[in-house]
Structure formats: structure tokens, C-alpha cells
Amino acid sequence: MAVLLSGGAGYIGSHIAAELIEHGYDVVIADDFSNSSPDVIAAIEHISGRPVPCYAIDVKDNLALDKLFSEQHIDSVIHCAGFKAVGESVRLPLKYYRNNIDSAITILEAMQKHGCKRFVFSSSATVYGSENPVPYTESMPAGSCSNPYGRTKYFIEEMLKDAANADNTMSVVLLRYFNPIGAHESALIGERPNGIPNNLMPYITQTAAGIRETLNIFGNDYPTIDGTGVRDYIHVVDLAKGHVAALGYASRHTGTAIFNLGTGKGTSVLELVRAFERATGMAIPYKVTGRRPGDLAAYWADTSKAEAELNWHAEKTIEDMCRDSWRFQKALHG
Ligand code: WQD
Numbered sequence: 001m002a003v004l005l006s007g008g009a010g011y012i013g014s015h016i017a018a019e020l021i022e023h024g025y026d027v028v029i030a031d032d033f034s035n036s037s038p039d040v041i042a043a044i045e046h047i048s049g050r051p052v053p054c055y056a057i058d059v060k061d062n063l064a065l066d067k068l069f070s071e072q073h074i075d076s077v078i079h080c081a082g083f084k085a086v087g088e089s090v091r092l093p094l095k096y097y098r099n100n101i102d103s104a105i106t107i108l109e110a111m112q113k114h115g116c117k118r119f120v121f122s123s124s125a126t127v128y129g130s131e132n133p134v135p136y137t138e139s140m141p142a143g144s145c146s147n148p149y150g151r152t153k154y155f156i157e158e159m160l161k162d163a164a165n166a167d168n169t170m171s172v173v174l175l176r177y178f179n180p181i182g183a184h185e186s187a188l189i190g191e192r193p194n195g196i197p198n199n200l201m202p203y204i205t206q207t208a209a210g211i212r213e214t215l216n217i218f219g220n221d222y223p224t225i226d227g228t229g230v231r232d233y234i235h236v237v238d239l240a241k242g243h244v245a246a247l248g249y250a251s252r253h254t255g256t257a258i259f260n261l262g263t264g265k266g267t268s269v270l271e272l273v274r275a276f277e278r279a280t281g282m283a284i285p286y287k288v289t290g291r292r293p294g295d296l297a298a299y300w301a302d303t304s305k306a307e308a309e310l311n312w313h314a315e316k317t318i319e320d321m322c323r324d325s326w327r328f329q330k331a332l333h334g
Pocket residue numbers: 084085086124126150179198199200201203215216217218219228229230231269292295
């Protein structure tokens with residue numbers, strides 16, 4: 001039996017693929033390469049030392065997905081495919097609703113048809129919205145998201161809960177990611193944003209590489225340790241290991257379970273910049289600009305549920321994350 005990994009050529013998906021294979025799982029990747037490259041599949045194969053079946057399909061394509069399920073013995077799905085640019089989702093909400101929601105429904109229908117019962121979903125801490133106190137716990141109310149991207153994650157969570165309610169043999173695990181950064185130690189896979197990065201770490205590594213002149217720090221007047229925004233950065237390899245734990249959980253339980261995947265520690269933008277400089281010896285020129293609309297001051301995860309029920313916790317430090325992000329950036333551009 002195999003795990004279907006949608007979006008397996010993406011930043012997070014590729015690390016999950018490598019981790020699953022290392023833990024003895026057979027993995028089938030589905031990716032339309034709309035925001036990734038087929039080279040990534042070769043890199044995963046290189047890391048794992050074996051061929052990885054890959055379907056270059058859009059998971060909204062129900063016929064292509066049906067063919068995949070007919071040809072492969074899929075007993076679980078990890079669904080990572082989706083559009084993820086927050087700003088674009090505000091400008092083009094229907095593009096996000098059509099793609100992200102339709103993909104999840106199409107996969108669920110194929111699973112239903114082929115008797116596949118385990119679904120692990122790549123959700124986001126963004127579903128906690130702006131009303132909850134920190135740290136976020138899984139029992140807090142969700143859904144007051146500040147953008148359409150976040151709302152697609154929330155709607156899919158709700159849909160999956162309904163699907164699991166309607167079929168008591170189904171198992172759904174919703175994984176709420178905090179801020180994944182870092183890269184595989186091989187430096188063969190990592191984050192490859194198109195154009196100007198939206199997220200902090202790729203902007204830092206591109207500044208260190210001389211691709212960007214100066215890092216813009218979005219606000220230093222938040223009520224935080226040094227006035228800059230605080231997030232819970234988690235190494236992408238730790239995050240990937242969380243999925244291996246979630247698959248194990250899904251094989252032992254039915255119904256829906258929600259887990260935060262974070263470290264439980266907040267780090268400010270300035271602290272991350274300093275940690276990067278310490279870990280890599282590279283200087284990051286920066287200037288403070290205005291706040292970015294929609295940003296929250298500070299949030300991080302309560303990780304006790306994942307620790308207790310998944311027997312998982314993040315192990316890598318902020319310095320590991322910085323070092324590995326930089327190693328991947330150097331491998332990309334020399
Ligand atoms: C982190 C901190 C910024 C860039 C977003 C989405 C979330 C998820 C991950 C993914 C904040 C500051 C950033 C820069 C800066 N989406 N910053 N200068 O906003 O926590 O989360 O990405 O697929 O759903 O909301 O992550 O990395 O953009 O920002 O000062 O050039 O860095 O203000 O405090 P964020 P981020």
C-alpha cells in the first residue's frame with residue numbers, strides 16, 4: 001500500500017516525501033508543477049535512493065485522479081497541493097476557492113470511490129485568526145481568517161470534518177502549520193519562491209546572497225520583545241516528521257483530530273535576523289518599513305497535544321533552520 005502525496009514536488013511536500021520514504025512508506029506523488037519543478041522529483045529520488053512514482057496531474061482532474069487510484073494501491077492521502085500566496089488570494093479570491101476547495105473535494109470523492117479512508121491535511125495556523133490569545137491551542141475557535149487563502153484552509157478543514165462525521169471508518173488529521181523554514185540537510189530540496197519572496201526566510205537568504213539589496217522589516221512598533229513581529233518558526237524536516245507521526249495516528253484512530261505543528265517558541269524578526277547572522281557569518285542589511293497589512297503582532301503554538309498524542313515534537317533549533325536555509329540558497333545560486 002502507498003501514500004498519495006499531493007503537491008509532493010513543493011517545498012513542504014518534497015520534505016514529507018523524503019521523510020516518508022526514510023520511514024519505509026511507499027509514496028506516490030501527484031503534482032501539476034504549477035509552482036514547482038520536475039527536478040525536485042529527481043532530487044527526492046536521489047535522497048531516498050529509489051524511484052518515486054509521480055503523476056504530473058492537476059488533482060482537480062477527476063479522471064486523471066481516478067486513473068491514479070486505479071493503478072496504485074493508495075491507503076492514505078497527504079494533501080499539500082494548493083495555492084498559497086496570501087496577497088494574490090486577496091486579489092484573486094475565486095482562483096483560490098476554485099483551486100483549493102475543488103482539489104480537496106476531488107480527492108475526497110476519489111478516496112470514497114476507491115475505499116481509501118485516511119486523509120492528512122496541510123492546514124495552517126492562519127485559521128486561528130486574530131481573536132485568540134497566544135499560544136494557540138487546537139480547541140480554540142477557528143475561522144476568523146484575514147484572507148481568502150486562510151479561509152480555503154478553514155473551509156477544507158470543515159469539509160473534512162463533515163466527511164469524517166458521515167463515515168465512521170474514516171480518519172482525518174488536520175495539521176496546522178506554523179512558519180516552516182529551513183531545508184533538507186542534503187541541500188537538494190528547499191524553498192524556491194518565484195520572483196520576490198513574500199516570506200521572511202527566503203527574503204533573508206536572498207539578501208545574504210546579494211539577490212536583494214536590503215531586507216524590509218515590516219514594523220518595529222508591535223508590542224513584542226523588540227517591536228518586530230513574532231512567529232513560531234519550525235524546521236521543515238521536523239514538520240515533515242510530524243506528518244509521519246500523523247499517518248501513524250490516522251492508522252490507529254477514526255474521526256477527526258487536529259494538531260499544531262510548531263515548536264512552541266516565538267522568535268521576532270530581529271531575533272531571526274541575528275540568529276541567521278550568527279549561524280552563517282553573513283551580514284543582513286535591513287531597514288524598518290511600515291507594518292504589512294493583515295499581519296498579527298505575535299503568535300506561536302501550544303504543542304502539548306502533538307507531544308502527548310502524536311509523540312512528536314520539533315527538535316531543530318533556530319540556528320539549524322538558518323544554517324540549512326542558507327546552505328540550500330547557496331546550492332541554488334552558487
Ligand atoms: C513572518 C514575519 C512579517 C517578510 C504567512 C501566511 C501563512 C503561511 C506562511 C503560507 C512577519 C515579517 C516578512 C519580510 C518582514 N502561508 N516579514 N519582512 O506572515 O507569519 O505567514 O506565511 O503558505 O498563512 O500568513 O510569514 O514569513 O511572511 O512573515 O519583516 O520581507 O516576518 O511581518 O512578522 P507569516 P512571513
